[in-house]
Amino acid sequence: MERPGVAHFVQRDHLVRGLFVREAAPSIPTSIQTPILMVHGASHGWWAWERWLSFFALSGWRSYAMSLRNHLGSYSIPDKAYVRLTLDSYLQDVLDILVWLDQPAVLVGHSMGGIIAQKAAERDPVRALVLVASVGPGQLGPIREPLPTEHPFMPTPQEARRLWFHRVDDGTFEDIYRKLVPESPSVMNDYSSGRIPVHRQKISCPILAVGVEHDRTVIHPFRRIADFYGCDSLFVPGAGHDLMLESMALDVAIRINHWLLSAMPDEGLPIMKHPGF
Numbered sequence: 001m002e003r004p005g006v007a008h009f010v011q012r013d014h015l016v017r018g019l020f021v022r023e024a025a026p027s028i029p030t031s032i033q034t035p036i037l038m039v040h041g042a043s044h045g046w047w048a049w050e051r052w053l054s055f056f057a058l059s060g061w062r063s064y065a066m067s068l069r070n071h072l073g074s075y076s077i078p079d080k081a082y083v084r085l086t087l088d089s090y091l092q093d094v095l096d097i098l099v100w101l102d103q104p105a106v107l108v109g110h111s112m113g114g115i116i117a118q119k120a121a122e123r124d125p126v127r128a129l130v131l132v133a134s135v136g137p138g139q140l141g142p143i144r145e146p147l148p149t150e151h152p153f154m155p156t157p158q159e160a161r162r163l164w165f166h167r168v169d170d171g172t173f174e175d176i177y178r179k180l181v182p183e184s185p186s187v188m189n190d191y192s193s194g195r196i197p198v199h200r201q202k203i204s205c206p207i208l209a210v211g212v213e214h215d216r217t218v219i220h221p222f223r224r225i226a227d228f229y230g231c232d233s234l235f236v237p238g239a240g241h242d243l244m245l246e247s248m249a250l251d252v253a254i255r256i257n258h259w260l261l262s263a264m265p266d267e268g269l270p271i272m273k274h275p276g277f
Contacts, residue, residue, distance in 0.1 A: 008026065008027050008028070008058060009024055009025060009026050009027055009054065009057035010024070010025055010027050011023065011025075011053075012025070014100075016096065016097055016100045017100075018074060018075035019066055019067065019068070019074045019075070019093055019097060020045075020046060020066065020067045020072070020073025020074045021046070021064050021065070021066045021067075021097060021100075022046050022049075022050075022053060022064065022065050022066075023062065023063070023064050024054055024056070024057035024062075024063045024064075025057055025062040025063070026057055026058070026060055026062070030060035030061075030268075031060070031267070031268050031269055032060040032062075033103075033267065034061070034103070034104065034105060034106055034127045034264065034267055035061070035062040035063070035101055035103065035105045035106070036056055036061050036062070036063045036064065036105060036106045036108060037064045037066065037094070037097060037098065037101065037105045037106070037107055037108070038052065038053070038063070038064065038065040038066070038108045038109075038110075038113075039066065039068075039094055039107065039108065039109040039110070039113035039114075039116055039117050040065070040066075040067070040068070040071070040110055040111075040112075040113050041110045041111030041112040041113050041114075041133075042111060042112045042153075042183040042187075042188060043071075043153075043154065043155070043160075043180045043181055043182065043183045044071070044110070044111075044179075044180065045067040045068075045071040045072035045073065045074075045179060045181070046065040046067045046071075046073060047065075047072060047179055048065075048110065048242070048244055048245060049065035049108075049244060050065075051244060051245075051249045051253070052065075052108075052244055052253050053065055055250060055253045055254075055257075056253065056257065059257050060268065061106075061257075064097070064101070064105075066093070066094070068090045068093050068094075069089065069090070069093055070082055070184070071181055072179055072181065074093075079151070079152060082152055082184050083149050083150065083151065083152060083184060083185060083186055084149070084184075084186055085184040085187050086186060086187065086190055087115070087116065087119070087187050087190040087191055087196055089187070090112075090116050090187060091116055091120060091123075094116055094117070094120045095123060095124060098120065098124050098126075104124075104125045104127045105126055105127060106126065106127050106128045106129075106130065106260060107120060107121060107126050107128070107129050107130070108130040108132065108256075109129070109130070109131055109132065110132040110133060110134065110242075110244065111132075111133055111134060111135060111219065111241065112135055112187070112188070112191060113134075114131040114132060114133070114134020114135050114136075115135040115136070115137070115191045115198075117129055117131065117134075118131070118134075118137060118203070119196065119198065121202075121203045121205060122198060122199055122202045122203060125204075126205050127205055127264055128205050128207070128208070128260060128263055128264060129203070129205055129206070129207045129208070130207075130208045130210065130256055130259075131207065131208065131209045131210065131222075131225060132210045132243070132244070132252075133211065133212055133215055133217070133219065133222070133241050133242075133243065134209065134210075134219065134220075134222070134225060135191050135192075135219050135220060136219070136220030136224060136225040136228065137196065137197055137198035137200075137225075137228060138191075138193075138194045138195055138196040138198070139194075139197050139198070139228065140220045140224055140225070140228065141220075142192060142193050142194040143194075143218045143219060143220060144192045144218045146189045146192070147185040147188055147189055147192075148185065149185045149186050149189070151182075151185075152182030152183060152184060152185065153182060153183045153184075153185045154180070154181075154182035154183070155180075157177050160177060161173055163216050163217050163241065164216075164217065164240060164242040165240040165241070165242055165246065166212075166213070166214035166238065166239055166240030166246065167238070167240070167246060167247065168240075168242075168245065168246060172245070176242075192218070200228070200229065203229075206231070206263035206264070207229045207231035207232070208231065208232045208234060208256065208259050208263075209222045209223075209225045209226040209229070209232070209233045209234070210222065210233070210234045210236065210243075210252065210256070211223065211233065211234070211235050211236065212235075212236045212239040212240060212241060212243050213235070213236065213238055213239060214238070214239065214240045214241075215240065215241045216240070216241065217241045219241075222235075232259065232263075234252070234256075234259070236248055236251075236252055239252070
C-alpha cells in the first residue's frame with residue numbers, strides 16, 4: 001500500500017514474514033542512502049514511532065518502524081507460546097527485517113527495543129545505534145525481580161501512565177493505551193535478569209545513548225550504558241520514558257538527526273572547508 005504523506009514524503013506498509021513494517025520515505029530521493037529501522041519497547045508497536053517516521057522522512061531518510069511478533073499489525077501466537085518466548089525470538093524478528101532491507105541500517109531502539117538493537121548489532125553490521133531510554137547490556141546487572149510467567153504482562157492504565165509518561169493529556173494517553181498489548185513476561189525476565197550480555201568488541205558503529213529526566217521504569221541509567229560503550233549521550237530534560245510520544249519528541253529527533261549526520265559524514269552532501277581556513 002502506498003499513500004501520500006502530509007508533505008513531501010510517502011508512506012508504505014509492508015508485511016515481512018508476518019511482521020508489520022511502516023515505511024516513510026522522501027517523495028524525491030536524497031543523497032542519504034542509509035535506512036533507519038526503529039524497534040519499539042515492551043507492549044508498544046510500530047505506531048510509537050509515527051512522529052519520528054515523518055520527521056526523518058522529511059529530513060531525507062528512508063525510515064521504517066516495525067512491530068515485533070504478537071504486537072500491533074504483526075502475526076499473533078497463542079498465549080501458551082507467548083509467555084515462554086525468549087529475547088532471541090524478538091532478536092530474530094529484527095534480524096529478518098534487516099535482511100529484508102538488504103543494506104546496513106541505523107538501528108533505533110526504545111527500552112526493550114534498545115537491548116534487542118544492541119544484540120542485533122552484534123550479529124549484523126549496522127551503521128549506527130541510537131538507544132532511547134534503553135535497557136543496558138547484561139554486564140550492568142539485573143534490574144528487577146522476575147515476573148510471574150503464567151500470563152502475559154499488561155500494566156493498568158494507572159501504572160502505564162506513571163511509568164512511561166511525564167506529561168501527556170488524557171485524550172492522547174487513552175489513545176495510546178488502546179494500542180498497547182500484553183507483553184511476554186519471559187522476555188521481560190530475560191532482559192531484566194542480567195542474562196543478556198553484549199559483546200562490545202563486536203559492535204564497531206557509532207552509538208548514542210539517550211536518557212530522560214523523568215524515567216520511572218526499571219532500566220539501567222543511560223550514563224552507565226554510555227560508559228559501557230564509551231559512546232556519546234544525550235540527556236532530555238522534562239521528558240518521560242515514552243519521549244517519542246510526548247511534546248519533546250521532535251526536539252529529540254532534531255538532535256538525533258544532527259548526531260547521525262555528524263557520526264556518518266559520508267551521508268548527505270559533504271561540507272567543504274575553504275582551503276584558507
